[in-house]
Amino acid sequence: MTTRAVLYITLIAVHLFVAVSGEKKYAFTLTYPDGFNISINNITIFQHSRQNPMIYVGEGHTNFLGGLGNFHINNVIQDRIPLRTFEHITTADKNYVLFKYSGDEFLCNVTFESTSDSDLVVSTVDVGSTPYQYLWLRVVAEQTEKVFGGGEQFSHFNLRDRTYMPPEIVTVLRADDLKYPIWTREQGVGRDKSNLVTYYADLKTGGGGAFHTTYYPQPSYVSTRKYYLHYKDTNYMVLDFSSPTYHEIFVKGIVGKFYFKTADTMLALVQSLSQFQGRMPALPDWVTSGITIGVQGGTDTMLARLKTVQDAGIKVNGLWIQDWSGDIHTSFGKRVFWNWKLNTTLYTKWNETIADLQKQGIRVLAYVNPNLNKDGDLFKDADSKGYFIKDPKTDKTLLTNFGEFFCGSIDFTNPNAFSWYKDTILRKNMIDIGLGGWMADFGEYLPTTAKFFTGSGETLHNRWPLYWAQMNRIAIQESGKEGEVVFFMRSGYSGISNFTTLMWAGDQNVNFDVADGLASTVVAALSAGVSGIGMTHFDIGGYTTFASMGLKRTPELLIRSGEMAVFTPYMRTHEGNQPEANIQVYSNKYILQHFARLSKAHSLLANYTRAAVAEYIQNGTPVQRPMFFVDQTEKSYAAMYQYMYGPDLVVAPIVTQGATSRDIYLPQGTWINIWDEGEYAGYDKYINMSAPLGKPLVFYNNESKYKNVFKCFKQLPAPPTPPPTPPTTPTPVAPCVNKGAAFGSGVWWILLTVFTVISYL
Known part of the structure; x- marks a missing residue:
């Protein structure tokens, strides 16, 4: 037959x-x-x-x-x-x-x-x-x-659109430039093959990325x-x-x-x-009011930073200490020591400090990932039990280079390893010492060639973030802390919202670039929302810093990203991978005054944000929404750098360096400027408006039941006046130096950089 x-x-x-x-x-x-x-x-x-x-x-x-x-x-x-x-x-x-x-x-x-x-x-x-x-x-x-979606995309909202690209790039596009591989991985540094940062990252580690590389594909x-x-x-x-x-x-x-x-x-x-896909749970109330300040350096430094920002009037809901387990230093910058337990030498008087902060309504958050540094005692414990993924050739723990240090990765498919990590690290070492949350980092590094307790690396790779999220969520639930403790992830895949409590956009550059800077966080939030992820946020000020190449955070970038973060569920700053090179929230009076104002603005929206979160949980409408949810017009589809925040706010952040105005698309209806109460009629048109530092373009619907809350924004203090720029003395130029010589010296610098990198490799 x-x-x-x-x-x-x-x-x-x-x-x-x-x-x-x-x-x-x-x-x-x-x-x-x-x-x-x-x-x-x-x-x-x-x-x-x-x-x-x-x-x-x-x-x-x-x-x-x-x-x-x-x-x-x-x-x-x-x-x-x-x-x-x-x-x-x-x-x-x-x-x-x-x-x-x-x-x-x-x-x-x-x-x-x-x-x-x-x-x-x-x-x-x-x-x-x-x-x-x-x-x-x-x-x-x-x-x-x-078409929209594909998980969390950073470069293109409409996945068929390339109209924003310069003509010289569009003319050389290949068919591959319209393909989106669904494979969770590092998003890449720069993500634009035409800029020097991406070139440098590709040259050093192959990690420059491209328009389609993402932590969370779907x-x-x-x-x-x-x-x-x-x-x-x-x-x-x-x-x-x-x-x-x-x-x-x-x-x-x-x-x-x-x-x-x-x-x-x-x-x-x-x-x-x-x-x-499933939906995330409601956020703890403390998350949606005030700001979490990223600090490092031990108890004394943490409390000193807290005093600085509180004295300036910043409303603080949390302190995020990445280095709670200690730190190491690499050529990339300061890194956390991946041995997930409290470093009591760095963070002294822990119990009394936590108790005092809790009385003030301030949570302490930390950092964790599913890998353990081979120089730590937790690695030795897990290794002796056979809890890591293995090298198929030797059947021993597979050691992976994570950037000048080597780690073992916990095998989530081993039930005993899963339980050991959940109970020993997440519950005992983190929840039980009073942490209010953490960044659950990584999840996308899983090699395809490793040996597992069950399954293969290729079939498990995209599933790995789900295992990681599930472990974190179960630890919170078993501790009875659901609704109090929050963790946020960057890696994901279909169904991640069944487990994680919040997402974040990962490691952006500390600049305004559309491919990997502040602008990309808008696209990331919208594409994730269209893919079913209802709540996300980003590092205020960005993360990836290359000070030696001039890539370091400016006051303008920090303030503009803080403005946008007001209109997200969670405001959280990051010092970056080279904190000493970056301007910080606590750096000077001018920055402190800006963030005092912005943190109060976020707190004003607490009940509105919670209502938007409740709407997402009930019917799946993301908190940050594309404009075409309201008006399905050609102009609304093209509005990729603005969004609805909840049902009643239109937000158009400034995502271009030096800009003090931009076009904004307003849907049908009457819209009120949240800063000055100016009234505008919308529908199928763009309006160019001024947006000075501290006042991004935000409009509320005149029919909103939260109208009285939005009116309170007008009572916030005016943005501070920038400090005077100190005069600079021009560098004298010898008469014989011409443009050709100056260009030659620039070429020499680039060649020297390339030679240095190759030597390093």
């Missing part, structure tokens, strides 16, 4: 003896002479014909070259086969299509059906269990269609054709938006299911996707 005959018998048996799952919500239409169409609510999803097949299979091999969390992925395609012919079987609740290349035997069986929560579910059989371990699926696209997107696609598995895959007539989804390995759903509005689509 042929394979095809067996399949026919199986399908008949299923139809006769299994209860029908429900009415089809999609239309399957055969087309003459050799094709079919599949649509949902008159939205065409698939079109298949001999000339333009919807499915391809292939074989080859994929290389994952990883180091320091950066993965360079190379797909070597040895064969790609279009499946042109098919046989079709229909039942009351499903359609089965047997795709073939040639001859009588099928290569791939695809099932189309509806479920209670999805209009169309597409599942495949055989691909991945045969020599053809690659699959390409084509979804119908339109020329003017826009195999889903939302289309302006009013449907979403979500792939519910953790395979390596690629979302390819390079064609004007179709979107191509590439999947490696055993293929999971594709879920499609339609809705009347983009907002309804995102709400549905959020329900499908």
Whole structure:
């Protein structure tokens, strides 16, 4: 009996003896002479014909070259086969299509059906269990269609858009420049191959990144054709938006299911996707009022910094001490000693200090990740128990270079290792000593070549952030601290919102760059929100600093990022990887005055923010929302550097260095400037307005029930006057120096830098 005959018998048996799952919500239409169409609510999803097949299979091999969390992925395609012919079987609740290349035997069986929560579910059989371990699926696209999502993206909100790029870059774009690999990894330093910072990072570690590299990818997107696609598995895959007539989804390995759903509005689509993904719990009340100050250096320094900011009138809700376990120094800057227990030499009088701060309503937060420095005693304990992922060649603990120090990584698939880390580190060493929260860092470094208690590195890689988030959440729940303790993550994948309590955008540069600076945090929040993540925030002031290259934080950047952070769920500063090179919140009176004002502004919004969070938990609407949730116009779709904060505030932060004005898109209705009560009518137009330092463009809806709260912003003190800039003495230039000589010296500096880096490597 042929394979095809067996399949026919199986399908008949299923139809006769299994209860029908429900009415089809999609239309399957055969087309003459050799094709079919599949649509949902008159939205065409698939079109298949001999000339333009919807499915391809292939074989080859994929290389994952990883180091320091950066993965360079190379797909070597040895064969790609279009499946042109098919046989079709229909039942009351499903359609089965047997795709073939040639001859009588099928290569791939695809099932189309509806479920209670999805209009169309597409599942495949055989691909991945045969020599053809690659699959390409084509979804119908339109020329003017826009797509959003893909997890947390930093460069592009509309994943098909490149219009912001300079013309000289657009003209050399390749097809690869429209592809989004779904693989969790370091986001990269710079993320723009045309700038020097990215070049330097690539040269030193291969960690410069690109427009698509992200800590939190997700195999889903939302289309302006009013449907979403979500792939519910953790395979390596690629979302390819390079064609004007179709979107191509590439999947490696055993293929999971594709879920499609339609809705009347983009907002309804995102709400549905959020329900499908799960939602985070409500934030503790203390998070949404005031500011958490990032400090380091021990108890005395921590308390001295606190006094400085409190004396200036800053409303403090927390102190975030990364170095609670000690520190080390590398060429990149100051790093934490990854031995997750309190360093009592650095942080003395801990119990009485914590008790006193709690009386003031101030929490102390720390830092942790799933790796242990080999020089610490916790590493030795875990190593003796066999709790780390292993080197497959030696079957011993795999030591990984994390930047001039080596660590073992806890094997989450080992139940004993999972419990040991949760109970010993998260509960005993952190929650039990009174911490109010922590940054749960990393989760994206997992090598594909390691040996695990169960599973393989490739299949576990995208799932790893979920294990890490789950461990942190369970530790809080088992301690009875749900709703009091908060942890925030940068790495993620589909379903992360079932476990984490908050997200953050990761390590941005301390500048305004669109690819990896302040501007990118706006895109990150919006793309994550469209992907179902309702609450996120970012490091005020950025993180990545290269002082020797001139990349260090300025007062302008710190203040502008603080302005934006007011209109996020959580305000938290970061000193950066080179604290001594960066301007800090506590650096001078001028900065202190700005943040006293901004922290009070955030506190004014506490009840409004909590209501927006409650709305997200109830229906999936993210706290930071794209403008097209309100007005689905071409201008609203293009507004990628502004957002709705809750239902009633339009926020357009200044994300360009030196700018004191910008265009803002106001939706239909009457909108009031939150700073001066000026009234403006909106809808389908941009307005250029002044935004001096300390006053980003923020407007509230005149019909808002929080109108009286917003009016209080006018009573805040005016932004402080900048201190006078000291005069500078021009550097004398010898008469014989000309432009050519000056340029030559610049070239010499670059060559010297490159030579130094190569020598270092």
